[in-house]
Amino acid sequence: MENFEAKLQKLEKLTSQIKQPDIPLEEALKNFEDGIKLAKSMEKELEKVEAKIQILMNEPLKNEGSEPELDLFSAADAETGTSGAPETGTRQ
Numbered sequence: 049m050e051n052f053e054a055k056l057q058k059l060e061k062l063t064s065q066i067k068q069p070d071i072p073l074e075e076a077l078k079n080f081e082d083g084i085k086l087a088k089s090m091e092k093e094l095e096k097v098e099a100k101i102q103i104l105m106n107e108p109l110k111n112e113g114s115e116p117e118l119d120l121f122s123a124a125d126a127e128t129g130t131s132g133a134p135e136t137g138t139r140q
Contacts, residue, residue, distance in 0.1 A: 052093055059086050 062083040066076050 055090050
């Protein structure tokens with residue numbers, strides 16, 4: 049697959065050829081059709097890039113090696129798995 053820049057150069061060349069005053073109508077029409085196809089494929093590529101950018105912009109930052117800010121279970125008892133089980137027979 050050609051890269052985006054190469055496709056853009058080809059599209060610009062087709063555009064300049066269409067603008068020539070001495071170009072036959074059939075050739076201008078063919079260049080126009082080729083240009084439309086090329087532009088549509090470039091648009092799809094741009095949409096893919098934009099989607100990737102949106103994913104990257106919305107992705108949470110990863111802080112490797114850092115502790116979580118909210119640690120709900122740091123005071124939990126290793127045996128019971130709770131942080132202050134009620135005494136037997138009492139309700140809290």
